Amino acid sequence: xxxxxxxxxxxxxxxxxxxxxxxxxxxxxxxxxxxxxxxxxxxxxxxxxxxxxxxxxxxxxxxxxxxxxxxxxxxxxxxxxxxxxxxxxxxxxxxxxxxxxxxxxxxxxxxxxxxxxxxxxxxxxxxxxxxxxxxxxxxxxxxxxxxxxxxxxxxxxxxxxxxxxxxxxxxxxxxxxxxxxxxxxxxxxxxxxxxxxxxxxxxxxxxxxxxxxxxxxxxxxxxxxxxxxxxxxxxxxxxxxxxxxxxxxxxxxxxxxxxxxxxxxxxxxxxxxxxxxxxxxxxxxxxxxxxxxxxxxxxxxxxxxxxxxxxxxxxxxxxxxxxxxxxxxxxxxxxxxxxxxxxxxxxxxxxxxxxxxxxxxxxxxxxxxxxxxxxxxxxxxxxxxxxxxxxxxxxxxxxxxxxxxxxxxxxxxxxxxxxxxxxxxxxx
Amino acid sequence: xxxxxxxxxxxxxxxxxxxxxxxxxxxxxxxxxxxxxxxxxxxxxxxxxxxxxxxxxxxxxxxxxxxxxxxxxxxxxxxxxxxxxxxxxxxxxxxxxxxxxxxxxxxxxxxxxxxxxxxxxxxxxxxxxxxxxxxxxxxxxxxxxxxxxxxxxxxxxxxxxxxxxxxxxxxxxxxxxxxxxxxxxxxxxxxxxxxxxxxxxxxxxxxxxxxxxxxxxxxxxxxxxxxxxxxxxxxxxxxxxxxxxxxxxxxxxxxxxxxxxxxxxxxxxxxxxxxxxxxxxxxxxxxxxxxxxxxxxxxxxxxxxxxxxxxxxxxxxxxxxxxxxxxxxxxxxxxxxxxxxxxxxxxxxxxxxxxxxxxxxxxxxxxxxxxxxxxxxxxxxxxxxxxxxxxxxxxxxxxxxxxxxxxxxxxxxxxxxxxxxxxxxxxx
Numbered sequence: 001x002x003x004x005x006x007x008x009x010x011x012x013x014x015x016x017x018x019x020x021x022x023x024x025x026x027x028x029x030x031x032x033x034x035x036x037x038x039x040x041x042x043x044x045x046x047x048x049x050x051x052x053x054x055x056x057x058x059x060x061x062x063x064x065x066x067x068x069x070x071x072x073x074x075x076x077x078x079x080x081x082x083x084x085x086x087x088x089x090x091x092x093x094x095x096x097x098x099x100x101x102x103x104x105x106x107x108x109x110x111x112x113x114x115x116x117x118x119x120x121x122x123x124x125x126x127x128x129x130x131x132x133x134x135x136x137x138x139x140x141x142x143x144x145x146x147x148x149x150x151x152x153x154x155x156x157x158x159x160x161x162x163x164x165x166x167x168x169x170x171x172x173x174x175x176x177x178x179x180x181x182x183x184x185x186x187x188x189x190x191x192x193x194x195x196x197x198x199x200x201x202x203x204x205x206x207x208x209x210x211x212x213x214x215x216x217x218x219x220x221x222x223x224x225x226x227x228x229x230x231x232x233x234x235x236x237x238x239x240x241x242x243x244x245x246x247x248x249x250x251x252x253x254x255x256x257x258x259x260x261x262x263x264x265x266x267x268x269x270x271x272x273x274x275x276x277x278x279x280x281x282x283x284x285x286x287x288x289x290x291x292x293x294x295x296x297x298x299x300x301x302x303x304x305x306x307x308x309x310x311x312x313x314x315x316x317x318x319x320x321x322x323x324x325x326x327x328x329x330x331x332x333x334x335x336x337x338x339x340x341x342x343x344x345x346x347x348x349x350x351x352x353x354x355x356x357x358x359x360x361x362x363x364x365x366x367x368x369x370x371x372x373x374x375x376x377x378x379x380x381x382x383x384x385x386x387x388x389x390x391x392x393x394x395x396x397x398x399x400x401x402x403x404x405x406x407x408x409x410x411x412x413x414x415x416x417x418x419x420x421x422x423x424x425x426x427x428x
Numbered sequence: 429x430x431x432x433x434x435x436x437x438x439x440x441x442x443x444x445x446x447x448x449x450x451x452x453x454x455x456x457x458x459x460x461x462x463x464x465x466x467x468x469x470x471x472x473x474x475x476x477x478x479x480x481x482x483x484x485x486x487x488x489x490x491x492x493x494x495x496x497x498x499x500x501x502x503x504x505x506x507x508x509x510x511x512x513x514x515x516x517x518x519x520x521x522x523x524x525x526x527x528x529x530x531x532x533x534x535x536x537x538x539x540x541x542x543x544x545x546x547x548x549x550x551x552x553x554x555x556x557x558x559x560x561x562x563x564x565x566x567x568x569x570x571x572x573x574x575x576x577x578x579x580x581x582x583x584x585x586x587x588x589x590x591x592x593x594x595x596x597x598x599x600x601x602x603x604x605x606x607x608x609x610x611x612x613x614x615x616x617x618x619x620x621x622x623x624x625x626x627x628x629x630x631x632x633x634x635x636x637x638x639x640x641x642x643x644x645x646x647x648x649x650x651x652x653x654x655x656x657x658x659x660x661x662x663x664x665x666x667x668x669x670x671x672x673x674x675x676x677x678x679x680x681x682x683x684x685x686x687x688x689x690x691x692x693x694x695x696x697x698x699x700x701x702x703x704x705x706x707x708x709x710x711x712x713x714x715x716x717x718x719x720x721x722x723x724x725x726x727x728x729x730x731x732x733x734x735x736x737x738x739x740x741x742x743x744x745x746x747x748x749x750x751x752x753x754x755x756x757x758x759x760x761x762x763x764x765x766x767x768x769x770x771x772x773x774x775x776x777x778x779x780x781x782x783x784x785x786x787x788x789x790x791x792x793x794x795x796x797x798x799x800x801x802x803x804x805x806x807x808x809x810x811x812x813x814x815x816x817x818x819x820x821x822x823x824x825x826x827x828x829x830x831x832x833x834x835x836x837x838x839x840x841x842x843x844x845x846x847x848x849x850x851x852x853x854x855x856x
Contacts, residue, residue: 129797131750132763134726163746167725244748244788291731292722294744296819297595298562303719306734316722318591320672322559335560358786360672369557391724 009059015052016045022056038195071119076154076211080122081144083137085130085161087188087199111200117207117265121153130161130168130187135285135395138171142282145176145183149280155182155210157203162187162249165220166240170392171285173218173236173415178278182215184233187222189247198223198247201263205231208265215258215273217416223247224260232257235271237389237417240358253359254384255419286399292316292391294356295323301337304345312350312394312406315342316387321353321362321380322369339372346377350406352394353380354387379410389417437487443480444473450484466623499547504582504639508550509572511565513558513589515616515627539628545635545693549581558589558596558615563713563823566599570710573604573611577708583610583638585631590615590677593648594668598820599713601646601664601843606706610643612661615650617675626651626675629691633659636693643686643701645844651675652688660685663699665817665845668786681787682812683847714827720744720819722784723751729765732773740778740822740834743770744815749781749790749808750797767800774805778834780822781808782815807838817845 006012006025013022014035021043026034033045071077114120125144126137141158148156160168165187172183184206188199206221218236225248234252243249256270291307294316307313317323325339345351353362353373361384364370374381385393393414397406413420434440434453441450442463449471454462460472499505542548553572554565569586576584588596593615600611612634616627634649646664653676662680671677684698719735722744735741745751753767773779781790781801789812792798802809813821821842825834841848 126756128756129750129754129795131723131746131797132752132754132756134752134756134762137756161747163750164725171725241747241785242787244783244785244790246788249785249788287726289728290726292724294720294722294815295559296720296816297592297599298715298718298823300717303734306731318559319589319669322557322591324560324562326557326560328554328556328560328562328565334562355672357669357672357677359670360674360677362672367557369559387722388724395726 006053006055007059011056011059013054013056014045014050015054016049017051021045024059073119075117075119077119077121077152078155078157078207078210079148079151079153080120080157080159081141081148082122082124082127082159083130083133083141083161084127085159085163085187086191087159087161087186087202111203113200113204114207117204117211118154125158128161130164133164133168135171135287135399138168138175139284141168142172142175142284145172145179146280146282149179149181153181155184157206157210158183158185159203160185160187162189162222162241166250166386167388167392169218169220169236169239170389170415170417171396173417174393174396175282175284176218177281177283178276179218179280180216180276182210182213183218184210185218185220185236187220189223189245189249196247198228201228202231204263205233205261208263209233209259209261209267212265212267213259213273214275216276217274219258220250221261222250224257230260230262233259233261235416237393237415238386238419240386240388242358253386254361283396283400285396288312288395288398290314290391290395290398292387297324299324299334299338301334301341304338304341307345308348310349311398311403312352313345314387314391314394315351315353315378315380316356317353317362318356320360320366320370321355321364321373321378322367323353323373323378325372326369339376342373342378343376346379350394350398350403350410351378352390352410353378354383354385354390356387358386360384379407381411383411384419385417393417434481434483435487439484439487441482441484442473442478443482444477445479449473452487501547503545503547505547505549505580506583506585506635506638507576507579507581508548508585508587509569509576510550510552510555510587511558511561511569511589512555513587513591513615514619515587515589515614515630539631541628541632542635545632545639546582556589558592561589561592561596563599563715563827566596566603567712569596570600570603570712573600573607574708574710577607577609581609583612585634585638586611586613587631588613588615590617590650590669594678594814595816595820597646597648597664597667598817598843598845599824601845602821602824603710603712604646605709605711606704607646607708608644608704610638610641611646612638612649613646613664614648617651617673617677624675626656629656630659632691633661633689636691637661637687637689637695640693640695641687641701642703644704645702647686648678649689650678652685658688658690661687661689663844665821665843666814666847668814668816670786681814682789711824711828713824716740716823716826718742718819718823718826720815725752727752727762727766729762729769732766732769735773736776738777739826739831740780741773742815742819742822743779743781743806743808744784745781745790746784748788748794748798749783749792749801749806750795751781751801751806753800754797767804770801770806771804774807778822778826778831778838779806780818780838781806782811782813782818784815786814788812807835809839811839812847813845821845 010025024036035043190197220234224232238255258271260268288311290312292314364381438453452464463471618625648662652660666683670679686699688696716739718740720742792809
């Protein structure tokens, strides 16, 4: 039996019956040996299949140098607000997973290219995975942006985990009324210490865009393709993560990206950049209760009535905006109960339809089901918001307006969340 | 004031201050006049803006001729099982909406091209919108397919509403063990009496595929692009509706389409067609209770505990398979309660992770959150099933196997629902 007296992070080479593999030693369990390959993939190998193990180099933790950033008065000033996520993380050699770990100084040191494009400030707002963020964090982030606006920043970059980046971008777009600088959310799909990391390009493109554009809004900057050449500037309220691991996971939904930016700073606009008037005003989130209910076969009516003490509900329906509400020729009467419960709920709170299709518009005029839903007060007809944006918008409206007004405001285009160019794309 | 003494369905021309429009008169409410334009769009016009209205032609309902279909012994025999939906519907001039209306005879009469490709039989199984279908309907459909297999059919086409077509295709793929004929689900995004209808091409391509392929499985046949030229044969358990209105709304997820079929019957395969052994066996659905819970910011723990009396639960998480379970620097402790409730639930029933990203694989090894979820027993690591397929699979497993076995079987590839070609595409 081969001995394994290595420390996590040590570079080793192992030889199995089939092949020789090199990578980093990870904490291994019982009979399985875990090797982190150079491509970042954790490989589990049964210890009994291992013939030989060789130490290539000992693990050394790099200590960050304390670097003082020099300011160039000719360049625009950008503040990077860190919230955590992959872009601010590296492999944790204790667990073999990825942990949020970089301090702002470390990040600046990692991407020296940025200093040529902009003057950088940087601070940590929070250090957490994006899936854990809630309405209070949106408020906190908006207040931090406000501080930067008051301090005269030319732009803000928010580094953020990708999982809920599109929820946060929507939330900030609603909170930050009359924002007159670019606030760009940047994530990465691979941690910064990996060769395949998209962190550098995403940050460089965001800086290039801020330095060379008159954009005054919230947006997302992520890879435009699987190549490491250019990024899309994506609309805050009309974008979505559409792949769990690809670097070009983020896509504009029911609209075009705002712009394409490359490494060298070239910008191609596909949407007109609008200029704003008025003073920055923050309309924050309150602790409202909003749910998301996804339609599915064999739905039980109690899945609807559960939300009776909520302030609002998003129905993620099927197709053009449908829900299982019609009597069928099967013996069950559950669909009719779903209808009854939806009717009760729609009278009490705003119930808003979105579509599981993701792409396309809600049209509840075409089919009987849609008409019935409209009759009982289900909202959302004609809208083309993603479920995620509709959820954020509903919570934000309920935080800032009287409930009775929310029923109307949900259909008004407040922060480019509704594409009104095509009134009805049923024939698209 | 202009008078409106027309019957629904009458072809009329109206003149407003701005323009002249022609279309079909729809039942109009109060002060709004509704005109169905030739492109199918219902236009609401304020009556006070109308200057002139002219009758172009009276509405005449076409009565179906009773046509006896001649059989050609040289052609394969296909049975069309109708379940309703747009493909079997036309505009209802009483309501202005679209209603399920065609009898099988009417449908055969509408698409005479089909008779050149195959011998057709046809019968109505149910007449309903697909959003209303439940597990009992899947059982009913599977039994009807079994009847056709026993009667010697060379293939079966199921006409179906598009909203939940992919749920039904998954369900049938699991139920019909050792199916040795093609069972092709066909929907349409525009009703058959509209110029832009996709019904004809979808049916023609399905017939062409059945007539010219040795395929032995369930699949979907829908437009491959917005052009009216060819269709994809899409995998039953790895496809999804991804646009609310486009004719090419259906896409293969995490795999390629099985084949591309054109009008003329040319077939290009992108996946190998497998041949099966053994006797057709039906493993039907029971009335199990399975829910879908979509992760979102500000999630309350009672959204999880609600499912305590369910038999199984799908978690539609974020990214690689995450849920808001970690303590944050905000004052709320709700995330930790979500974690506690998930822990309780995962011990009792199978709780399976899927991703809101739709594309890509679940990988709960990469981040701490994923590791914590695996530790408490959340299933699904490494899988690349859509939420819809995972939901159907879980309900089907719970209907046919002991609960303890379901915890293991969810990760086994039973009906091509898991793409095992790439073991871990985190680097894709």
